[in-house]
Amino acid sequence: QVQLVESGGGLVQAGGSLRLSCVASGLTFSRYTMGWFRQAPGKEREFVAAISWSGGSTYDADSVKGRFTISRDNAKNTVYLQMNSLKPEDTTVYYCAARDGITTRTSAGYDDWGQGTHVTVSS
Numbered sequence: 001q002v003q004l005v006e007s008g009g010g011l012v013q014a015g016g017s018l019r020l021s022c023v024a025s026g027l028t029f030s031r032y033t034m035g036w037f038r039q040a041p042g043k044e045r046e047f048v049a050a051i052s053w054s055g056g057s058t059y060d061a062d063s064v065k066g067r068f069t070i071s072r073d074n075a076k077n078t079v080y081l082q083m084n085s086l087k088p089e090d091t092t093v094y095y096c097a098a099r100d101g102i103t104t105r106t107s108a109g110y111d112d113w114g115q116g117t118h119v120t121v122s123s
Helices: none
Strands: 003-007 010-013 018-025 033-039 046-051 058-060 068-073 078-083 092-099 117-122
Touching: 003 092, 018 033, 018 092, 018 117, 033 068, 033 078, 046 068, 046 078, 058 068
Parallel strands: 010 117
Antiparallel strands: 003 018, 018 078, 033 046, 033 092, 046 058, 068 078, 092 117
């Protein structure tokens, strides 16, 4: 059974930084594409970033480009999202997702999801 557990969310002032972590179990982590998504109440889930199984390829949404960085440590079964220069509009729940396949920005392409971690950015 695949489990993805996010952590690192919290309250931060605008311009500040947070690092989200997602620890995976129940899968061969080094074979999986990993992604971060976010979803505000009443809105569709939005792609944030994705990273290939090797870490050699990364993809970012335009809304976070230059501010957020996705990375992974296959030895620790963990994917990270470093978030810098945070803005109030980044406030929402962030989800980690795993995909046994090539990297995609589409949420429907991911097989397993974490429970989410909440990020609040105050102005």
